[in-house]
Amino acid sequence: MRESDINSLIANVPKWEELSELPTPKEIIVGGELRESVIRDISRIKKEPNWMLRLRLKAFEIWKKLPAPNWLLGVEDLNVEDLAHYVKPAVSTKNDFQSLPEKILEFYVSLGIPESEAKYLSGLAGVLDSETILIRIKEWLKKKNVIFMETEEAVKKYPDLVKRYFSKIYPMADHKFAALHYALWSGGAFVYVPPNVKITQPIEAFFMISSSLESQYEHTMVIADENSYIHFIEGCAAPMFPKYSFHDGAVEVYVHRKAHVRFTTIQNWSKRIINFNNKRSVVEEDGYVEWLEGGIGARVSYVYPSAVLRGRNAKASILAVSIANGPYIKDSGAKVYHLAPNTKSEVIAKSISSNGGLTVYRGLIYMAKGAKNATSHVQCDSLLLDNKSRSVTIPHNQVLENSADVTHEATAGRISEDALFYLQSRGLSEDESKSLIVLGFMHDLIKELPFEMANILNTVVQLEFSKIGGVG
Amino acid sequence: MISLNELRNRSSLLANSLPYQLIKDSPTIKYYTNWKAFDKFHLPGDISELKEAVNPVKLPSSVNLLIAGRKMLQDNVPDKVQVTPLNEIFSQDIKTRADAIHYASIIQALDIHFIEQSSIFPFRLTIESILGGDIHEGYHVRIFIHDKSSVDLEIFEIALSDLSAYNSIIELIINENSNVNLTHVVISNSHSPSMSHLKIILNENSSLKINSLCIGGLMHRQQVYSLIRGNNSRMNANAALLGDKENKIDYVFDSMLKGSNNELIFNGLAIAEDKGYVSMRAIGRISEVSKNALVDVRGHTYNIGSEATAIGSPVLEINSNNVRLARHSVSISNISEDILFYLMSRGLSLGDSKKIFKSELMSRVIAGSNDYVREDVREVLEILLNTTLPDTID
Numbered sequence: 001m002r003e004s005d006i007n008s009l010i011a012n013v014p015k016w017e018e019l020s021e022l023p024t025p026k027e028i029i030v031g032g033e034l035r036e037s038v039i040r041d042i043s044r045i046k047k048e049p050n051w052m053l054r055l056r057l058k059a060f061e062i063w064k065k066l067p068a069p070n071w072l073l074g075v076e077d078l079n080v081e082d083l084a085h086y087v088k089p090a091v092s093t094k095n096d097f098q099s100l101p102e103k104i105l106e107f108y109v110s111l112g113i114p115e116s117e118a119k120y121l122s123g124l125a126g127v128l129d130s131e132t133i134l135i136r137i138k139e140w141l142k143k144k145n146v147i148f149m150e151t152e153e154a155v156k157k158y159p160d161l162v163k164r165y166f167s168k169i170y171p172m173a174d175h176k177f178a179a180l181h182y183a184l185w186s187g188g189a190f191v192y193v194p195p196n197v198k199i200t201q202p203i204e205a206f207f208m209i210s211s212s213l214e215s216q217y218e219h220t221m222v223i224a225d226e227n228s229y230i231h232f233i234e235g236c237a238a239p240m241f242p243k244y245s246f247h248d249g250a251v252e253v254y255v256h257r258k259a260h261v262r263f264t265t266i267q268n269w270s271k272r273i274i275n276f277n278n279k280r281s282v283v284e285e286d287g288y289v290e291w292l293e294g295g296i297g298a299r300v301s302y303v304y305p306s307a308v309l310r311g312r313n314a315k316a317s318i319l320a321v322s323i324a325n326g327p328y329i330k331d332s333g334a335k336v337y338h339l340a341p342n343t344k345s346e347v348i349a350k351s352i353s354s355n356g357g358l359t360v361y362r363g364l365i366y367m368a369k370g371a372k373n374a375t376s377h378v379q380c381d382s383l384l385l386d387n388k389s390r391s392v393t394i395p396h397n398q399v400l401e402n403s404a405d406v407t408h409e410a411t412a413g414r415i416s417e418d419a420l421f422y423l424q425s426r427g428l429s430e431d432e433s434k435s436l437i438v439l440g441f442m443h444d445l446i447k448e449l450p451f452e453m454a455n456i457l458n459t460v461v462q463l464e465f466s467k468i469g470g471v472g
Numbered sequence: 473m474i475s476l477n478e479l480r481n482r483s484s485l486l487a488n489s490l491p492y493q494l495i496k497d498s499p500t501i502k503y504y505t506n507w508k509a510f511d512k513f514h515l516p517g518d519i520s521e522l523k524e525a526v527n528p529v530k531l532p533s534s535v536n537l538l539i540a541g542r543k544m545l546q547d548n549v550p551d552k553v554q555v556t557p558l559n560e561i562f563s564q565d566i567k568t569r570a571d572a573i574h575y576a577s578i579i580q581a582l583d584i585h586f587i588e589q590s591s592i593f594p595f596r597l598t599i600e601s602i603l604g605g606d607i608h609e610g611y612h613v614r615i616f617i618h619d620k621s622s623v624d625l626e627i628f629e630i631a632l633s634d635l636s637a638y639n640s641i642i643e644l645i646i647n648e649n650s651n652v653n654l655t656h657v658v659i660s661n662s663h664s665p666s667m668s669h670l671k672i673i674l675n676e677n678s679s680l681k682i683n684s685l686c687i688g689g690l691m692h693r694q695q696v697y698s699l700i701r702g703n704n705s706r707m708n709a710n711a712a713l714l715g716d717k718e719n720k721i722d723y724v725f726d727s728m729l730k731g732s733n734n735e736l737i738f739n740g741l742a743i744a745e746d747k748g749y750v751s752m753r754a755i756g757r758i759s760e761v762s763k764n765a766l767v768d769v770r771g772h773t774y775n776i777g778s779e780a781t782a783i784g785s786p787v788l789e790i791n792s793n794n795v796r797l798a799r800h801s802v803s804i805s806n807i808s809e810d811i812l813f814y815l816m817s818r819g820l821s822l823g824d825s826k827k828i829f830k831s832e833l834m835s836r837v838i839a840g841s842n843d844y845v846r847e848d849v850r851e852v853l854e855i856l857l858n859t860t861l862p863d864t865i866d
Contacts, residue, residue, distance in 0.1 A: 367804075369779070384793035387760070393788040399804040400782075402775040408786065409801035414793040 023103050024128065024210045025090040034081050036060060039183055042086045046152055046186070049159060059172045059182030066176040073358075074300035074329040075274055083215040083246055085184050087129035093150060094134050104128065111237060113206060120450050121233075123148045123203035125189040127218055129210055132187050141199065147192040148203060151219050154190035161192060165223055169252040169308075170280040177276055181217050181248050188218040188249070193228040193259075202231040202264075202450060207249070212241030212272065218249045224259035224287075231262040233450075237297075241272040244299065253281035255289050257311065262290040264449065268460055269297035271328060277303045285311030285340075294445050295322035295330055296460055304362060306335040309343035309374075316345040321445045323438070324357025324389070325464055333362035333395075334378075338404065341372040349380045350445075352438055353389030354465070363395040367404040374401065380410035383441055385434060435465035473560040476581055483566055483575035484515055490569040504751040504783060505722040507569075509665035509691040513637040515576045516607040522579070525604025525635040531628070531852060539580050539611060540600035552590040558583040558614055570667060570693075574639050577608035584615045586623055594624035594655075594845060601666075604635035614643040621650040626845060627657070628852055631689070634663030641669045648676040648702065655838065655845050656682060657852060660689030662719055667693040676702030676731070683837045684711040685849065688719045696725045703731040711740045712837040714830070715748035715780070725754040725769075732763040740771040741833055744780035751783035758798060760791040769800040774833070776806055776826060 030041055039060050043053040094100055097114050108114060108126070117124045122141050125148070126134030132150035141148065147158065155162050172182040189205040209216050222232050238245065247269065255261050261281070269275055275298040281289045291305035307316035322330040336345040351359035365376045382391035397406045415437060423433035439446070439461055446454045492507040516522055519542065528540040537555060538545040549555055558581035566572050586592060601609045617623055631638030638660065646652055660666040666689050674680055686694050700707055707727065715721045727736050736756055744750040756767035767788065775782040786800035807829055815825035834853075838846050 382788075382790065382798075384790065384795070387793040389793060390760075391788070391790040393786075393800065395785060395787070395802070397784045397802060397804055398781070399773070399775050399784075400780075402777060402780060402806050404775070405803070405805040406784070407801070407803040407805075408784070410786070410788060410799065412788055412790045412798035413795055 024101065026087055026129070027090040028086070028088040029084050030086040031084040032081065034085065038085055042184065042186065045086070045088065048152065048155055051159070051163070052155055055167065056183050059179045062173050063176060063179035063183055066173070066179055068176050072302065073331070077244070078246060078274055080180065080215060080246065083213050085215055086186055087214050088131050089128050089133060089210070091128070091133050093132055095136060097134070100134065104133070107208070117204070120201055121204050122199055122201040125150065125205040127187040127205065127207045129208075129214060130186040130216060132189065144197045145194045146197060146199065147190065149190055151188040151190045151221060152186075154221075158192075161223070162190070162221070165221060165252060165254050169254060169282050170250050170278055177248050178250075178278060181219070181250050181278070184215070184217045185219040185250070186217055188220040190221045191230065191232065192223045193225060193230045195226040195228060198229040199231070202233045204233040204235060207234070207236040207247070209238040209245045209247065209273065212243035212245050215246040215248065220249070220251045222251070222253045222261055222263065224255050224261045226256045227258040228256070229260045231264065234263070234265040235268070237268055238270045238273055240270045244272050244274055246274045248276045249278070251277070251279040253279075253289060255281060255283040255287035257284045258286045260288040262292065264292040265294065266457060267293070267295045267297060267301065267303070271297065271299050271326065273298045275301040275303070277301070279303065279305040280308075281306065281316070282308045282310060283314040283316060286313045287311060288315045289317075291316075291318045291320070291334070292445060292448055293318070293320040293332065294442070294457060295320070295332055296464060298328065298330075300329045302331045304333045304335050306337075307345065308337045308339065309345065310339045312340050313342045314340060315343070318345070318347045319445055319448065320348070321350045321442045322359055323352045323354070323461070323464065324359045325352070325354045327356045329358045329360070331360040331362060335364040336376060337366045337368070338371040338374040338376065339368045341370070341374065343371060343374045345376040347376070347378040348444060349378075350441060351381075351391060352383045352385065352441060353391050354385035356388040358390045358392070361393045361395065361410070365397045365406050365408075367399040367401045367406065369400045371401045372403045374404040376406045378408040381441070382410070382412035383438070384412065384414050431465050435462045438465060473562060474564070475560055476558065476578065479561055479564060479575050480578060483572040486566055487515060487569055487572040487576050490567065490572055492569045494567055505693045506691045506720065510573065510608075510637055513606050513608050513664070515573070516579065516609070519579060522607070523604050524602050526602050526633050528600050528602055529630060529632065529855060531598065531855065535596040535598045537584070537596070538598045538600070539582065541579060541602045544580065550592055550595070552587050552592065553595060554585040554587065556583045557581065558612065561612070573608050574610050574612070574641055574669070577610035577639065578612050579603070579609055581612040582614070584613065586615070586617045586621050588618040588620060590618070590621040590623060592623045593842070594626050596626045596628070596848070598628045598630065599640060600630045601633040601636050601638035603633055607636050609633070609636040609638050611640045613640070615645070617644070617646045617650045617652055619647045619649055623650070624653045624842065624845065626655045626848060629658040629668055631658070631660040631666040634661045637664050638666040639668070641671065643671045645673045646675060646678045646680055648678060650678045652680045653841070654680065654682045655841060655849065656684040657849060658684070658686045658692070658694060660687070660692040662688060662690050662717060665689070665691040667695070669695045670697070672696070672698035674698065674700045674702060674705045674707060677704045678702060679706045680708070682707070682709040683841055684709070685834060685837060686711065686721060686723060687714045688716070689721060691720045692722070694721065694723045698727040699730065700727065700734045700736060701730045704733045705731060706735040707737070709738045710837045711738075712834045713740070713742040713750050713752060714745070714834065715743065715750035716745040716777075718747045720749040722751045723753065726757070727755065728757045728759060729762045729765045729767065730759045734762065735766040736768070738769045741836065742771070742773040742782065743830055743833060744773060744775045744782040745777040747779045748777055749781045753785040753787065754800070755787040755789065756798070756800065757789040758792050758795055762792045763794045764796050765792070765794075765798070766796045767798045771802040773804045774807055775804055
């Protein structure tokens with residue numbers, strides 16, 4: 001991107017006050033002190049079955065008992081009771097873009113979502129605040145009996161299927177914010193892929209938060225039955241708010257025998273969002289889960305995609321790239337539990353710290369007794385772009401099986417002066433040179449994305465390191 | 473400064489009210505030391521009434537300084553080394569129960585000064601636990617290496633009394649333009665817990681090479697904390713840990729670089745065998761004021777027991793972008809089948825092949841040391857482990 005292009009982009013950036021909120025009318029807002037009546041209100045509004053209300057109330061009791069984690073940085077001002085727990089936009093779930101309110105459609109168009117959906121997606125779910133407002137699914141998926149709908153609808157239509165997996169992969173007692181999530185969850189997508197069905201074009205869920213002091217507890221589930229394949233993409237965006245908002249989402253993925261799930265996230269929240277994203281998967285025999293994670297936005301982000309490899313020959317691959325550009329914290333990593341023989345995992349984590357950013361890699365590889373000949377390789381690379389930024393790598397490897405192999409390697413270093421000089425001597429500005437180097441560093445992730453999405457990510461990274469990156 | 477007696481009294485009051493460790497419950501940092509093992513031991517009362525439960529081990533090589541219980545033997549302390557009882561200590565901020573137990577249970581405390589321009593090859597210090605009565609048995613040694621000195625230091629910590637819980641803090645302060653080769657051997661018994669803490673400060677233009685061996689222990693916690701604060705200083709640390717039978721070792725190496733052109737290289741090897749448990753954590757930190765630092769932290773653990781547990785965690789914390797190199801790696805595996813095949817094809821049984829492999833691994837740590845250091849370590853290990861080691865050990 002040339003200087004002239006950047007200047008034209010800057011000229012077209014909306015004014016701060018225009019950016020600060022999405023003008024979407026709200027139908028219901030539930031906030032205030034977090035009491036049992038709040039949980040009951042949400043459940044009543046959603047007209048959900050009793051078993052789900054009981055589950056919420058149980059989670060609420062756990063939330064009250066569990067201590068707050070004392071290791072989290074950058075969330076000192078987070079008080080969930082200051083936030084709206086549930087925000088229902090004044091729009092029902094639609095099946096086409098044209099039925100959406102004009103301002104929301106404009107926002108989708110500005111993000112290129114309708115175009116992407118037409119070109120390379122087989123399904124799309126749009127979540128705004130606490131509700132799913134758009135579900136689109138291609139006909140051929142319906143013919144193959146693929147279930148793709150908002151999670152609430154699946155709770156009502158397919159209770160047995162949902163009960164089998166819901167909160168089983170990501171337990172509510174995992175930590176305080178897990179319990180909070182289950183007490184207040186709302187919105188999200190549910191996908192079930194029947195045996196032997198391969199979904200060749202990805203399905204995407206796109207999350208938006210429209211205003212400040214909101215919380216979003218979306219719950220997404222992907223169930224891939226035997227010998228099936230799905231690529232699920234998750235994207236997110238929010239305008240710059242005057243105050244913060246909170247995303248405490250969850251993704252549960254179940255990979256049955258010989259199935260393959262690829263789950264990609266491009267997290268591009270604005271720099272006012274506190275992002276907790278809990279991603280868990282269970283993988284059965286010969287199954288394969290891939291987590292591809294690109295964390296660009298958010299003020300603070302805690303994300304550790306996890307895999308429990310519980311069938312023989314199960315595999316997990318986790319590729320995470322995070323960028324902390326500015327005084328922000330990106331705490332990411334991966335957790336893999338090897339519980340069965342011949343299981344394999346590979347973790348590649350790349351982080352970039354710039355302008356006072358802090359990136360942290362936290363990882364766990366656990367080899368249980370009996371995970372014979374299991375192998376795992378972890379690689380972490382950190383790039384520091386200036387002397388105000390920091391990087392920390394904290395891997396843990398716990399091996400209880402003596403035939404298992406675990407290797408871990410990591411490097412951290414500053415941006416190469418030689419590379420910067422070379423690029424600048426070819427006429428590129430310092431910002432352009434930096435963004436090119438960062439894109440090279442992120443290549444492992446970008447090459448795994450659909451072409452259109454890779455283009456979007458390229459642009460986002462270029463803008464992030466350009467003058468308008470300061471917008472947030 | 474605070475007197476040792478006052479510190480002991482203050483620590484006694486704190487010992488039961490503080491937590492053993494000050495760590496946060498992050499998803500990956502866990503308590504790897506079973507602190508409960510220390511709970512059945514109590515603080516010593518009147519030191520003059522303490523009973524000895526075992527005799528000091530007779531080592532073949534003459535030691536320069538031996539402390540065991542209330543005994544202190546000084547044989548051939550060179551002129552340039554001054555040994556005095558330590559009556560005062562820098563005011564300590566006692567934050568953990570482990571620290572409080574140490575200061576409240578000090579049986580002996582010594583100050584050892586290697587005066588300026590010392591050249592000592594080697595100086596042997598042995599610390600032994602010999603007391604009974606289910607008490608915490610603590611030793612505190614402060615070693616000053618003054619400017620422009622060159623010292624080969626051998627420290628043997630032998631915690632063989634199974635009727636006391638051994639603990640120690642050894643402070644090593646290395647002043648400007650000095651070079652130290654430290655061989656540090658810690659051997660613990662399988663019936664009582666122990667903890668050993670080495671604190672190091674490395675000043676300008678100095679270098680430290682540490683070769684550590686840490687063997688056994690019902691629950692042994694070993695900490696090596698270092699601050700490399702001078703410019704152009706280097707630290708090269710090698711450690712070998714052996715957690716066999718039902719022994720447990722929690723080893724923590726933590727180093728902070730604060731100067732310019734500092735280097736830290738850590739290379740750890742560990743073996744978890746039988747029902748043994750070895751946790752090896754190595755942390756390299758580069759502070760925001762550090763320039764052109766090099767940190768390379770590596771660890772390999774061999775999990776060779778059917779019920780053994782191996783934990784590896786190399787941590788990098790980079791707060792400066794002026795870094796020459798920052799790298800870490802860790803791996804955990806069994807012994808390579810090729811190595812076993814090679815040894816067994818030479819007529820060795822599987823058991824003997826593993827023994828040779830273990831000895832070879834432990835010997836790697838002292839491979840670069842002087843002949844007399846290697847011989848000392850070999851002799852000590854043979855006596856303490858009550859076994860004849862294969863030739864590969866030296």
